Amino acid sequence: MTSTALRSRAWKLLEMVTTPLLPSDYLDLVSPLRAGADLRGHIEAVHPETGDAATIVIRPGRGWRGHTAGQYVRIGVDVDGVRLWRAYSITSPTNRQDGRVTITVKAIPDGKVSNHLVRRATPGTLIQLDQATGDFVLPQAKPTKVLYLTAGSGITPVMGMLRDIEFDDVVMVHCAPQPQDVIFRNELHDLVADKKLRLTEVHTAIDGMLDIARLDELVPDWAERETWACGPAGLLDAAEEHWSEHGVQERLHTERFRPSIVVAGDGGAVTFSATGRTVDADGATPLLDIGEEAGVLMPSGCRMGICFGCITPLKAGAVRDLRTGEITEAEPGVLIQTCVSAAAGPCDIER
Numbered sequence: 648m649t650s651t652a653l654r655s656r657a658w659k660l661l662e663m664v665t666t667p668l669l670p671s672d673y674l675d676l677v678s679p680l681r682a683g684a685d686l687r688g689h690i691e692a693v694h695p696e697t698g699d700a701a702t703i704v705i706r707p708g709r710g711w712r713g714h715t716a717g718q719y720v721r722i723g724v725d726v727d728g729v730r731l732w733r734a735y736s737i738t739s740p741t742n743r744q745d746g747r748v749t750i751t752v753k754a755i756p757d758g759k760v761s762n763h764l765v766r767r768a769t770p771g772t773l774i775q776l777d778q779a780t781g782d783f784v785l786p787q788a789k790p791t792k793v794l795y796l797t798a799g800s801g802i803t804p805v806m807g808m809l810r811d812i813e814f815d816d817v818v819m820v821h822c823a824p825q826p827q828d829v830i831f832r833n834e835l836h837d838l839v840a841d842k843k844l845r846l847t848e849v850h851t852a853i854d855g856m857l858d859i860a861r862l863d864e865l866v867p868d869w870a871e872r873e874t875w876a877c878g879p880a881g882l883l884d885a886a887e888e889h890w891s892e893h894g895v896q897e898r899l900h901t902e903r904f905r906p907s908i909v910v911a912g913d914g915g916a917v918t919f920s921a922t923g924r925t926v927d928a929d930g931a932t933p934l935l936d937i938g939e940e941a942g943v944l945m946p947s948g949c950r951m952g953i954c955f956g957c958i959t960p961l962k963a964g965a966v967r968d969l970r971t972g973e974i975t976e977a978e979p980g981v982l983i984q985t986c987v988s989a990a991a992g993p994c995d996i997e998r
Contacts, residue, residue: 648968653764654714661939663873669954673760676989679867681906683768685707685775686707686711686775686776686777686778687704687707687708687773687774687775687776688706688708688711688722688748688774688775688776689706689771689772689773689774689941690703690704690705690768690769690770690771690772690774691704691705691706691707691747691770692704692770693764693765693768693769693770696751696830696831697753697827697828697829697830698785698827698828699753699754699765700751700752700753700754700765700800700830701751701752701765702745702749702750702751702752702761703747703749703750703751703752703764703768704748704749704751705722705747705748705776706746706747707746707747707748707776708776710969711776711778712778712779713779714737714741714748714779715741715742715779715784715809715853716740716741716784716785716808716811716812717736717739717783717784717785717804717805717875717902718736718779718780718781718783718784718804718807719734719735719736719737719779719780719781719804719949720734720735720737720748720776720777720778720780721733721734721776721777721780721947721948721949722734722735722750722774722775722776722777723774723775723776724764724768724774724775726763726768728761729939729942730775730861730944731759731760731939732766732775732947732948732950733760733761733950734757734948734950735750735751735752735803736750736751736803736807736902737749737750737779737804737807738750738803738804738805738806738807738810739807739810739993740752740807740810740811741811742811750803751798751800751803751806751829751830751831752764752765752800752804752813752937754766772932774829779991780936780949780954780961781784781804781902783804783875783877783900783901783902783951784808785808785811785812785875786873787966789814790810790814790872790873791815791816792814792816792817792818792868792871792872792873793816793817793818793872793873793874793875794817794818794819794866794869794872794873794874794875795808795809795812795817795818795819795820795821795823795873795874795875795876796820796862796874796876796877796878796882796886796927797819797820797822797876797877797878798821798822798857798877798878798879798882799821799822799823799829799878800903800904801831801876801877801878801879801882801902802829802830802831803877804875804877804902805819805875805877806830806831806834807836808875809838809844813843817843817844817845818844818845818846818847818866818872819835819844819846819847820843820847820849820857820862820865820866821835821846821847821848821849822848822849822850822851822856822857822878822882823848823849823850823851824850824851824852825852825853826848826850829848847866849864856881857880857882858952859885859886859888859889860889861979862928865961869891870890870895870898872898873898874886874890874898874899874900875900875901876899876900876901876902877901877903877904880903883901883903886899886901887899887901897918900976903951904951913930913967913990913991913992913993914927914928914929914930914931914989914990914991914992915927915928915964915991915992915993915994916928916990916993916994917934917938917969917990917993917994917995917996918963918993918994918996918997919935919943919995919998920962920995920996920997920998921997921998922943922944922998923943924942924943926940926941927990928989929990930967930990930991931969931987931989932989933950933969933985933987933988934948934959934966934983934988934989934990934996935950935957935985937990937996938985938996939963943998944998945957945959945985945998946958946959947984947985948988950984950986950988951986952970952984952987956983957984957985957986958981958982958983958984959983959985959996959997959998960980960981960982960996960997961978961981961982961983961994961995961997962995962996962997963977963978963993963994963995964976964977964990964991964992964993964994964995965977965991965992965994966983966988966989966990966991966993966994967988967989967990968971968984968987968988969987969988969989970987974991975988977994977995981997987998
C-alpha cells in the first residue's frame with residue numbers, strides 16, 4: 648500500500664472518531680492560516696491615517712494568490728456576533744517583501760464594518776478573506792501620461808497603483824473636505840517633493856465641490872491622459888459625461904464603491920423564509936443590508952451589483968432595482984441581487 652493511501656485511510660479514521668467535528672476543524676483552530684484551509688488572514692496592525700480612516704495590515708493565509716494594483720478584496724469580519732462581508736481596495740504594493748497586504752478603511756456614518764475596523768479592530772484578530780478581484784487596474788502597456796481623479800476614500804485603489812508603478816508623467820486631482828482629511832497626505836507630498844507626482848488638492852469644505860470643467864485649468868492636457876477616477880457617484884457621473892462630450896471616453900476608467908440609486912421602492916415587510924424572520928424594510932435600503940441587520944446569514948460579493956455573489960431566490964412579492972428602478976416580481980426560479988434590490992412592498996426571500 649502506498650504512503651498516500653495510508654494517509655488517506657488514517658484521515659478517514661480520524662474523521663470517524665472526531666465526528667461531528669472533522670480533523671480539519673481542529674487544524675483550523677491550531678493553524679487557521681495553513682494551506683488548504685478556508686482563506687483567512689490575521690490583522691497584524693492598525694495604523695491611523697486621518698481622524699476617521701485607518702490602514703489595516705493583514706497577514707493572509709497560504710492560499711492567498713496575490714493581487715494586481717487597483718484590485719479589491721472581500722473580507723469577513725465578526726461584528727457583535729454577526730459575520731459581515733465588505734469589499735476594500737488593496738493599498739499595498741504587489742511586491743511587498745513581508746507578504747502582508749493592507750486595506751485602508753474610512754469609517755462612514757452607521758457603517759458597522761468600517762467603524763469596527765477603524766475604531767475597534769486589534770492585532771491578532773482573525774478575519775475571512777476572498778481572493779483579490781476587480782478590473783480597475785493599469786494596462787500591460789505603460790501609458791505615457793496618467794491622470795488620477797479621486798475624492799475621499801476613492802484614493803485607496805489609486806494609492807495601490809502609485810505605490811506599485813512609477814510613471815514619467817502622472818497628475819492627481821484629489822478632493823477632500825479639508826487638508827487634514829486627505830488620506831495618505833504626507834506620502835503624497837513626499838512624492839511631489841521627489842518630482843514623482845503633480846498634485847492638486849481641492850478642499851471642498853473651503854473651495855466647494857469640484858466643477859469638472861475646472862480640469863481645463865487644473866490639468867490643461869487632461870484629454871490626452873489615460874485617466875483612472877474613483878470617488879462618489881456625483882464625481883464619476885460628471886467625469887463620464889465630460890469625457891464623452893469630448894469624445895475621449897475610452898481613456899476614462901472608473902471604479903464605483905456603491906451603485907447609483909435612481910429611485911426608491913415602497914418598502915414593506917421582508918420575510919427571510921429559511922430562518923423564519925420577518926422585519927420591516929424601507930424602499931431605499933438594499934435587502935442585503937436588511938438581512939445582515941436582522942442577523943440572517945447573507946451571501947455577498949462586491950456589494951455593487953457586479954459579481955452576482957449575492958443572488959437569492961425571490962419566493963413572493965416584489966423588489967425594486969436601486970440602479971434602474973425596475974420592478975421584479977416573484978415567480979418560479981426568479982433570482983435577485985440583494986445588494987442592489989430593495990423591498991417594493993411585502994416580499995419573501997429564501998434566506
